[in-house]
Amino acid sequence: MPLLLSISNLGVSFGKGKEKTVAVSNLSLDLRKGELLAIVGESGSGKSVTALSLLRLLPKQSTITGHAFLYRWEEQPLDLVQIPQSEINDVRGAEIAMIFQEPMTSLNPVFSCGYQVMESIRLHQGVNKKIARQKAIELFEQVKLPDPKNILKRYPHELSGGQKQRVMIAMAMSSNPALLIADEPTTALDVTVQKNILELIRQLQKKNNMGVIFITHDLGIVADIADKIVVMHKGEAVEQGIARDVLSDPKHPYTKALLACRPASNPKGKRLPVVSDFLGTDETPVIGHSSLAIEKSNDDELHIATRNPQTSDTRPPILQVSNLTVRFPVKRNLFGKAVQFFNAVDDVSFEVMPGDILGLVGESGCGKTTLGRAIMQLVRPTSGSIILNGEDISRIKSPSLRSLRKDFQIVFQDPYGSLNPRISIGEAILEPLKVHGMLNSNNERREKVIELLGKVNLKPDHFNRYPHQFSGGQRQRICIARALALEPKFLVFDESVSALDVSVQAQVLNLLSDLKTEFGFTSIFISHDLSVVHYICNRILVMQQGKIVEEGSADQVYYNPINEYTKKLVAAIPGKSLLKPAHV
DSSP states (O other): OOOOEEEEEEEEESSSSGGEEEEEEEEEEEEEETTTEEEEEETTSSHHHHHHHHTTTOOEEEEEEEEEEEEOSOOOOEEEEOOOOOHTTTTTTTTTTESSSSSHHHHHHTOHHHHHHHHHHHHHHOOOOHHHHHHHHHHHTTTSSSSHHHHHOOOEEESSSSHHHHHHHHHTTTOOOOOEESTTTTSSOOOHHHHHHHHHHHHHHHHHEEEEEEEEEEETTTTTTTTEEEEEEEEEEEEEHHHHHHSOOSHHHHHHHHHTTTGGEEEEETTOOOOHHHHHHSSOOTTTTHHHHHHHHHSSOOOOOOOOTTOOOOOOOEEEEEEEEEEEEEEEOTTEEEEEEEEEEEEEEEOTTTTTTEEEEOTSSSSSSHHHHHHHHOOOSSSEEEEEEEEEEGGGGGHHHHHHHEEEEEEOSOOOHOOOOOOOHHHHHHHHHHHHOOOOSSSHHHHHHHHHHHHTOGGGTTTOOOOGOOHHHHHHHHHHHHHHTOOSSSSEEEEEETTSSSHHHHHHHHHHHHHHHHHHOEEEEEEHHHHHHHOOSEEEEEEEETTEEEEHHHHHHSOOSHHHHHHHHTTTOTTGGGGOOOGG
16 A cells, blocks of 8 residues: 655654653654554653644644655645644644544533534535534444434533544544544543444544554554554654564563553463563663563462352451442422432342452443442442441441541542642541541651552652652552551452553552552452453452343353353453463
8 A cells, every 4th residue: 555654753852951851752654545553652652742743733842853744645745744833734634633532621512512523524624514414424323323313412421431432533534534543542441342442443444545543552452453563662662563473473572561461461360560570670671571570470479369259258248238229310300309210220239258359340331330439438329238347337327437437448540530639649648547546646647658658669758749740550559558548448449440551550450469468458349341350359240231240250250251241341352362372
């Protein structure tokens, strides 16, 4: 196929002089029409900056060097880096379209989804409103949105994450671009929705003979769709080539690290490899990284499957949920009385034994987060009971509940939203110790906080830093330290690793296993990713439409699912083609 994009010695930096930061250095790559090129790397590797530089969407203090030629049919190639800023508007949307990571912030909340897609169509194609509406409906059908005419009238907040992402894809496709850039379009989406989005992008690419640049942090995600792969690390392309060659026989230790640290690629109960096992702390390759580092890493067994579900346990359960129902009103009459309800959690019963890590799996909207919040009494159940350590906490009033809260804690999905940006992370961890009157003085509490920071692999001098000064993985570790400050007997982890890089995810999962061994807590681990849940948990519950449709040991649910819905979740795990036969 003819060449579509040729990037030569691309460099991107921010600031000047001593404060200059190099984000991308000497990047060169080619993309042909009809090809899907995956750019893979951790946060901060420069992959998103590369994409934004092509559309000149970087802030004014940035400096872009090198060349990026866009080949346009019979016309002369256009250098996206060197053309004046005024000319780039003719390229954006028309010849190069971009799908951003977070559709909720990319879509305007005050306009309907149909209006926004129609606006793009009218802008680039110069058609009237009636024709634009018909084209928008056709695009919604093309991206497989249910009831396109109805979604045309809906606002972004009325759609699920996967549906919003499909609207963004429809908008990007509205001008039939030659090049589509998809920047982490499936991050934090359910594995089934993620699989559908990946298949959709691939189908549209083949149908329209587009070139696609797909940006992600997970090599497993692109294993089945990419033609070529570029692996970026600290602004440089450390490896690139044909996808099947890079994935089957990676040359650079960093590529090997990204492949090895995925939970689905590792036996249950063994410590996950991390990037430092391959590159070392000074970024130099570890000798024997392909074998010795992993063997050494796997020598340390993790105490994950603490109890065999098949054996009897005479101890009482630490948590007993019976006939739990949580209903939300969806329709009210003229006088404000609720006349129609939605059962988010529908007559759910289960037990959690001491030492268990119970996995709760399902797609968005299945009720797993509502169930977790109901257990934490952040949402009051409509009926049923929640007995924690022999006490029915669902019957306890709020003032009395506060004194019990130190025994059960929660770690939320978004660590940045969980931390107060105005107080240091040390104060954030120290606050619950103060509230519950633990230890005798602030000095003792401060020492306790510093000890906790050490346990989550942070330094004492981090005490006075603020949340914005940390990476996503570090912020999640801070939230874990805060949850452990009160030494709770029971913890709920609500999608705590779903939005993290695979390498950071491996670090956090290893940390949770170590802390569980040390603190001996019991927990519920909520996630949409069965491979992560299988790795960290000894039992799994699968939820669908508010009900538990399957439960059993982690191995039984993962390897021999009975329910059709569970089979669909397992089949949607990305990168299964990368797994060794022994792990499938």
